Amino acid sequence: MKVIACLRPVPDPASRLFVNDDRTWIKDAELGFVTNEADTHAMEAALELCEGGAASGSDPGEAVVLSIGRDRAARVLREGLAMGAARAIHVADDDVESGDEYVRARMIARAVEKDGGADVLLTGVQSDDLGGGVTGIMAAELLGWAHASVVVGIAATEAGLRVRRELEGGMIETRELATPCVLTIQLGINQPRYATLRGIMAAKKKEMKVWNPDDLGMASGDVGSEGALCRVMEVRAPERDHRVQMLSGSPAEAAARLVEKLRLEAKVI
Amino acid sequence: MILIVAEHADDRLKPINRELAVLGRELAVDFGRTLTVAILGRDPSSLIEQCRALGPDRIVTITDDRLEPYNPDAWTAAVEAVASEETPAFVLAGHTSTGYDFLPRVAARMGRPLVPSCIEWQRHGDRAVFTRPVFNAKMHMRVTTTGEGPCFVTAAPGAFPPREPDESGSGPPQDGGEPRLDTFDVDLSGLPVRSTRIGREAAATGTLDLGSADIIVAGGRGIQEKERFGLIDELAEALGGAVGASRPVVDSGWRPREYQIGSSGQTVSPRLYFAIGISGAVQHLVGMQSSRCIVAINKDADAPIFKVAHYGIVDDLFSVVPEITKTVRALKAGSPPAGGA
Ligand SMILES: Cc1cc2nc3c(=O)[nH]c(=O)nc-3n(C[C@H](O)[C@H](O)[C@H](O)COP(=O)(O)OP(=O)(O)OC[C@H]3O[C@@H](n4cnc5c(N)ncnc54)[C@H](O)[C@@H]3O)c2cc1C
């Protein structure tokens, strides 16, 4: 089974964020970047799917990692290789953040096709920065594949895959779907493994293809803000809601103030 | 026309439709359009009555066995057919496990813009500008759509609360006119069946019902490790309340699934809700934002949880929470609270 996992580099979630000068994104030049959390679970799921196939003797499987972006993308790909992916595909696009989900989904779909397709394409349920949760589903449509979103369990069957997907209110749906397909992977599905030192060393020798949008048949009008169907007007910090009363002081003082407010003002204790 | 794709399960329209109706009516009024609700299913006509309460100008039913139980391929085909033929200005669905599952497919198939997780909008010339939360709601991004043809929007649950029905009336919120009823035919017979629902069940096996708790003390990833979660239990015990958790706490195995509050867990609205070390992601907020009094304790003053909180303390939770527990205990024991102020 060939499984491709998409890895998105995102600013370290602990970063303090400031809007950039033209107010279209954040100032990210100085920030540390990490692999999007859900994508580490997608990566783990890819490895487990391949290992499962290998264990049953059916086929050794190949886990491939794919990322679009500048050098940060190459860095998260190297982490994926260190975790155990066989090879990587870097779609080198400096302007990736000016595009929208549609542009990135097209790139993912084209890259998968150029790489000869796959049995399963995995993405994270959503990115920690944009949080739309739609890129993988759009890629499924553009590839003409079936998909399941918010997946919390995967098992291989004769005909394809049996997956558990999360619905609202603590409900779980079980679906069977044919391969090739796209799954968007929810947190909590597995415990991503850590890269071992041996894995990190081995990663250096693994293949990393580098493709430009051109190589994917995407002209300048297809990428960046020109290719995007949504146009960013502004990024800004949300307005402060003045409803909240901030209680200051030492921990003991703040605690005392809070308890007094809860008792006498809100009358809830 | 503005088109809402209604969500339903077990013969009931889901609450999200009422929010879609708020957004849909706003767009319809501002752009001088009509509002249509489409119901897809085996027997959608049984939902027409419930649909009237949304106050649409028109209700369209699309009947096919393949549309129920929900199937993304069938819903994509049906919604694409209506959107292509009737060219609504906007097609709305919830940012829910149904809405965000099929709407991106329709948008990609038509090569038209999709705005996910919309929480607000404004008119800007002849276009709408939609706000979506980014960076886990620490920032807002305002986007507009390009080109001609339908634009697709998923609305974040909780973002467009329906107005309470006024005292006098039970009727539809708008002019009260009867909606026109229509059917729309699609041929789904050629659609390959490549995904099928096998079952649906509750994720948690436990029976913890947080819905009836008066006081909930919820802990999040800020607690950092399982062993330290006891600090949440202690405050809950002092207050005589229940313990809840955000999703990462459950995913990490610190507490069972039944403790999870949020879109994929329980929805609660206690008298008092403590959010401790919880950032306030949209999926958590929908599960607790209607609580009467919300207290947030977080070391990050920019954490979006403070947007819904009534009282906030910006500090290290490991120093503050034990102090609160101590103060509450002293209060309950009848002695004057220790500490400052
Ligand atoms: C489809 C879907 C469904 C989801 N369903 C749910 C759901 O039902 N419920 C849910 O909760 N989430 C849900 N999520 C996840 C959600 O998006 C967030 O990832 C999650 O709510 C974050 O949990 P958190 O606030 O505990 O963790 P984080 O976002 O990591 O926040 C931790 C917070 O702790 C603070 N902190 C850290 N250390 C300290 C300290 N020492 N003192 C004080 N503060 C500190 C940090 O400043 C931060 O704000 C869902 C996501 C998806 C995609």
Ligand SMILES: Nc1ncnc2c1ncn2[C@@H]1O[C@H](COP(=O)(O)O)[C@@H](O)[C@H]1O
């Ligand atoms: N630049 C990228 N490179 C690789 N994968 C990406 C990229 N952007 C998004 N994805 C994938 O799409 C998923 C959903 O992203 P989003 O639609 O932004 O929430 C992510 O979790 C990734 O798996």
